[in-house]
Amino acid sequence: MGNVDVLVGLQWGSEAKGKIVAHLASEYKAMIRSGGPQAGHTFYYEGRKYVNRQIPCGVFSDCSLYVAPAGIVNLEVLEDEIKRYDLIPERLMIDRNVMVITKEHVKAEQESSLKERLASTGEGVGAAQVDKVWRKGVLFGNFVKGSWLERYCGDVVEAIHSHLNNGETILIEGTQGFGLCLNYGGYPFVTSRDVTSSALLNDAGVSPKDHRRTIGVLRTYPIRVGGNSGPTNSSEISWEEIERRSGSSRRIREYTTVTGRLRRVFEQDYETLERAIMVNKPDELAVMFLDYINADDFGKEVFEDLSSQSKDYVFELEERLKVPIKLIGTGPEERHIIDRR
Numbered sequence: 001m002g003n004v005d006v007l008v009g010l011q012w013g014s015e016a017k018g019k020i021v022a023h024l025a026s027e028y029k030a031m032i033r034s035g036g037p038q039a040g041h042t043f044y045y046e047g048r049k050y051v052n053r054q055i056p057c058g059v060f061s062d063c064s065l066y067v068a069p070a071g072i073v074n075l076e077v078l079e080d081e082i083k084r085y086d087l088i089p090e091r092l093m094i095d096r097n098v099m100v101i102t103k104e105h106v107k108a109e110q111e112s113s114l115k116e117r118l119a120s121t122g123e124g125v126g127a128a129q130v131d132k133v134w135r136k137g138v139l140f141g142n143f144v145k146g147s148w149l150e151r152y153c154g155d156v157v158e159a160i161h162s163h164l165n166n167g168e169t170i171l172i173e174g175t176q177g178f179g180l181c182l183n184y185g186g187y188p189f190v191t192s193r194d195v196t197s198s199a200l201l202n203d204a205g206v207s208p209k210d211h212r213r214t215i216g217v218l219r220t221y222p223i224r225v226g227g228n229s230g231p232t233n234s235s236e237i238s239w240e241e242i243e244r245r246s247g248s249s250r251r252i253r254e255y256t257t258v259t260g261r262l263r264r265v266f267e268q269d270y271e272t273l274e275r276a277i278m279v280n281k282p283d284e285l286a287v288m289f290l291d292y293i294n295a296d297d298f299g300k301e302v303f304e305d306l307s308s309q310s311k312d313y314v315f316e317l318e319e320r321l322k323v324p325i326k327l328i329g330t331g332p333e334e335r336h337i338i339d340r341r
Helices: 017-027 075-084 103-110 114-118 125-133 148-152 156-165 197-203 239-246 270-280 308-321
Strands: 004-009 030-033 041-045 048-052 064-067 092-095 170-173 211-219 264-266 284-288 325-329 337-339
Touching (some): 004 017, 004 197, 017 041, 017 170, 017 284, 017 337, 064 156, 092 156, 103 125, 170 197, 270 308, 284 308, 308 325
Parallel strands (some): 004 170, 004 211, 030 064, 030 170, 064 092, 211 284, 284 325
Antiparallel strands (some): 325 337
């Protein structure tokens, strides 16, 4: 058995993967992220909210941080995150083969019909991916030569395997979700890559032989970004309906971290979940936003303290999906999590 764990979203992104990564960070010596800046991962630390779009969410632990060769970076976003956390090159490495988003990439997407047709973020990620496939893009290692960012450039694959050779544990932080996979999602309402557990291993240059376990993250009510972002296999509902069902006295609304759009919300989509589990084979699950089932459970930290309604939801979900639920999110802050491992 290897030492690499993979965290993967099982729906359409925004499953609160960042919160789980921050919770688990102290258990790993290294964390890897691929994907691009169109996916914002949110977590709390000491009561303050943070959103990472390029760097793994384990920034407040002691682990080493990496951006995998398959990653795509917006240099302004990357620079902001490096400065925000005062990260030194000994702590953070960006692979030399990471693709750089240029102004031309952003312009191309903003002038296209992607936003209207598919509710794209228009961050230039897809355009950059196209240029990489056409072999006419600019790689991070070439782009940053002579700049202060050159100190952060290196061979991430070699560094990762150095950790593995030392018997150290690694977590790959997946972005987006299974329903958005290029090859497995509801095309054309998808992203520009696959984000399955096996694809994430490949993105980081990790062999399946080094894989230890997969953690699947899901929400009680799946969401998609606002606009014409595509369907699910379940009915769309309103945020007011979730407030009514949960008995919440507070206003519940969710907005995307990158574009600020009001998210669309749906009934649980078991068909997509079961397919996601078939393809990703998670060893355990993290279920987030349990307080949307019963608002009285907001912020609870002990499973036995949950309402019978929420407990029944967890038990029924475990029975239906045939995968143990080990982590449960009951609110946004770092302490709002139940760890059943």
